[in-house]
Amino acid sequence: MSDAPQAKAAPGEMSVRVSAVTVSYPNGNVALRDASFALAGGSICALVGVNGSGKSTLFKAIMGLLKPVAGTVTIAGRPVKVALKQNLVAYVPQAEEVDWSFPVSVWDVVLMGRYGYMNFMRTPRAEDRRIAEESLRRVGMLEFRERQIGELSGGQRKRVFLARALAQRGRVILLDEPFTGVDVNTETAIIALLRELRNDGHIILVSTHNLGSVPEFCDHVVLVNRTVLAAGPIGEVFTEANLLRTFGGVLRHFRFDESTVQSHDGRAVTLLTDDERPLVFGKGGHVEYSKRAEHAEILKKRAEGEEDV
Amino acid sequence: MIETLLTPLHYDYMLKAIFVSAVIGGVCAFLSCFITLKGWSLMGDALSHSVVPGVAVAYYAGWPFAAGAFVTGLLAAVGMGFVKAKTRLREDAVIGVVFTAFFAFGLLLISLYPSQVDLRSIVFGNILGISNPDIVQVLIISGGTLVVLGFKWRDLLLFCFDPNQARALGLNTTALHFTLLTLLSATAVAALQTVGACLVVAMLVTPGATAYLLTDRFGKMIGIATSMGVGTSIVGAYASYFFDGSTGGCIVTLQSALFVAALVFAPKHGLIAQRTRRRAAGLAEELPG
Numbered sequence: 094m095s096d097a098p099q100a101k102a103a104p105g106e107m108s109v110r111v112s113a114v115t116v117s118y119p120n121g122n123v124a125l126r127d128a129s130f131a132l133a134g135g136s137i138c139a140l141v142g143v144n145g146s147g148k149s150t151l152f153k154a155i156m157g158l159l160k161p162v163a164g165t166v167t168i169a170g171r172p173v174k175v176a177l178k179q180n181l182v183a184y185v186p187q188a189e190e191v192d193w194s195f196p197v198s199v200w201d202v203v204l205m206g207r208y209g210y211m212n213f214m215r216t217p218r219a220e221d222r223r224i225a226e227e228s229l230r231r232v233g234m235l236e237f238r239e240r241q242i243g244e245l246s247g248g249q250r251k252r253v254f255l256a257r258a259l260a261q262r263g264r265v266i267l268l269d270e271p272f273t274g275v276d277v278n279t280e281t282a283i284i285a286l287l288r289e290l291r292n293d294g295h296i297i298l299v300s301t302h303n304l305g306s307v308p309e310f311c312d313h314v315v316l317v318n319r320t321v322l323a324a325g326p327i328g329e330v331f332t333e334a335n336l337l338r339t340f341g342g343v344l345r346h347f348r349f350d351e352s353t354v355q356s357h358d359g360r361a362v363t364l365l366t367d368d369e370r371p372l373v374f375g376k377g378g379h380v381e382y383s384k385r386a387e388h389a390e391i392l393k394k395r396a397e398g399e400e401d402v
Numbered sequence: 403m404i405e406t407l408l409t410p411l412h413y414d415y416m417l418k419a420i421f422v423s424a425v426i427g428g429v430c431a432f433l434s435c436f437i438t439l440k441g442w443s444l445m446g447d448a449l450s451h452s453v454v455p456g457v458a459v460a461y462y463a464g465w466p467f468a469a470g471a472f473v474t475g476l477l478a479a480v481g482m483g484f485v486k487a488k489t490r491l492r493e494d495a496v497i498g499v500v501f502t503a504f505f506a507f508g509l510l511l512i513s514l515y516p517s518q519v520d521l522r523s524i525v526f527g528n529i530l531g532i533s534n535p536d537i538v539q540v541l542i543i544s545g546g547t548l549v550v551l552g553f554k555w556r557d558l559l560l561f562c563f564d565p566n567q568a569r570a571l572g573l574n575t576t577a578l579h580f581t582l583l584t585l586l587s588a589t590a591v592a593a594l595q596t597v598g599a600c601l602v603v604a605m606l607v608t609p610g611a612t613a614y615l616l617t618d619r620f621g622k623m624i625g626i627a628t629s630m631g632v633g634t635s636i637v638g639a640y641a642s643y644f645f646d647g648s649t650g651g652c653i654v655t656l657q658s659a660l661f662v663a664a665l666v667f668a669p670k671h672g673l674i675a676q677r678t679r680r681r682a683a684g685l686a687e688e689l690p691g
Contacts, residue, residue, distance in 0.1 A: 119487060119488070120490075156566070156569065157570075158569055174572075177569070177570060177571070179572075180571065182570050183570065184566060184567060186564065186566060186567070190564075191564065192563065196614065196617060196618050196619055196620045196623050198619065201620070205560050205567060205571075208557070214553050214554075215556035241618035241619070243618075244618075257567075261571070263570075
């Protein structure tokens with residue numbers, strides 16, 4: 094907390110900076126060693142790694158739930174603790190972490206996002222109600238406000254917690270496995286919303302093991318295996334070679350060049366998976382996208398965005 | 403007939419007992435909503451036994467019993483936290499070891515100096531013989547607990563529901579943790595007077611658990627639990643006059659009866675409702691779709 098000059102950065106210039114962070118648990122287990130990456134405002138970044146890779150540890154360090162034994166995390170140039178007090182960081186938990194039978198309604202949950210703006214007794218003011226209502230409307234859940242949270246579908250549950258993050262007006266939003274147990278429509282809606290938030294200059298950090306969805310909606314990626322192996326724009330970092338390094342030998346492969354596909358028709362192939370989007374690499378290890386037109390559009394927009402800077 | 407029913411109310415000690423039980427029953431029930439949702443029922447049991455050596459020492463030393471009880475209660479809580487953090491033991495084992503250690507030490511102390519404290523009144527409660535200074539202590543504890551809960555219930559609710567979100571909002575979750583722990587120890591001490599160390603946990607869990615079966619709204623849960631706590635304490639204390647039985651036993655038996663009723667008949671989460679729903683779902687599946 095000695096770097097006072099940095100603490101004056103305006104909240105408009107959002108950034109997340111993880112520098113040489115090492116986290117170890119009381120039993121001496123080092124979950125993450127010397128991890129570094131940085132993100133600037135207006136990006137959706139995926140945090141990718143196997144279970145036990147230190148992915149959730151890194152997540153928790155950014156949220157201030159775990160204190161690094163070495164290194165620092167800063168958000169908008171401030172130490173995490175200060176950033177949290179300023180409501181800069183919002184969090185959407187994994188479905189398994191929530192007790193869905195807890196006696197709270199959708200409305201209660203979204204208002205919890207406003208606690209940081211309320212008084213000592215957390216009495217909601219008209220402003221808090223308005224913002225909570227607006228957030229629920231934005232995720233299309235306003236008509237469910239009186240429901241107990243357990244009475245919702247997987248996708249609706251996720252939307253409610255997203256609404257809570259919106260109500261909090263966090264500029265850095267962390268989502269833990271946002272697409273697990275979520276229907277396709279909700280996934281599309283969530284992705285659309287995340288893109289809007291990115292365009293408003295937010296930083297969206299998504300922890301996921303759903304590799305196929307990463308190139309579809311993220312523009313940055315952080316590959317984690319006990320440390321940050323690589324971090325940067327999708328195009329540069331999300332490569333077959335890097336992923337193999339991240340996942341060791343644990344990914345299931347379907348190699349088209351070695352498969353029977355080649356002997357039938359080299360081009361018309363249908364790929365089905367039950368839940369997660371498939372990740373497909375083309376020749377030379379570059380990522381293939383499911384919708385060519387949409388991808389071209391994104392690339393175009395991104396190029397324009399960079400010219401603006 | 404009416405004359406017989408009113409007899410208990412002619413006695414000062416009965417009026418006191420009914421009043422104090424109602425206060426303690428209500429406060430414990432209010433807190434029990436948080437304890438059940440946080441999953442701290444076992445912790446409540448542990449703390450209520452851990453206060454016993456403190457009560458014993460306080461009586462010998464001439465301190466207010468609450469002070470001594472409070473100190474050992476918190477010592478036990480801290481001890482459990484410490485052993486759990488530093489060893490590979492699971493929480494239930496840690497709680498089991500620590501609270502029995504405290505309770506055993508308390509029993510030992512009392513048995514060594516039996517003239518000053520009555521073992522029975524600590525273990526089984528003695529609300530009919532409660533002294534005025536003790537009533538004052540109980541009222542102070544209850545008032546303090548109500549004030550803290552009244553001001554901070556929303557923070558505590560979030561802490562029970564989603565501690566990570568509480569942290570992300572910049573709330574001091576360590577402070578909230580200790581607030582809840584302190585309230586738990588304090589009310590355990592107060593309830594000790596009414597129902598005794600063995601049954602304190604019932605006062606701190608059963609009303610909340612019953613209310614949880616009856617509603618999906620936290621506000622209603624508090625209302626149901628608190629009315630149940632106050633109601634069963636008044637009726638239990640009053641009825642114990644006629645049975646000439648243990649007051650604590652009466653109160654907790656009543657609470658348990660209500661719990662069983664809720665378990666069976668609760669409109670949504672009761673056994674009958676669940677059965678009906680499952681049948682309906684089964685029938686719907688049998689219909690050609």
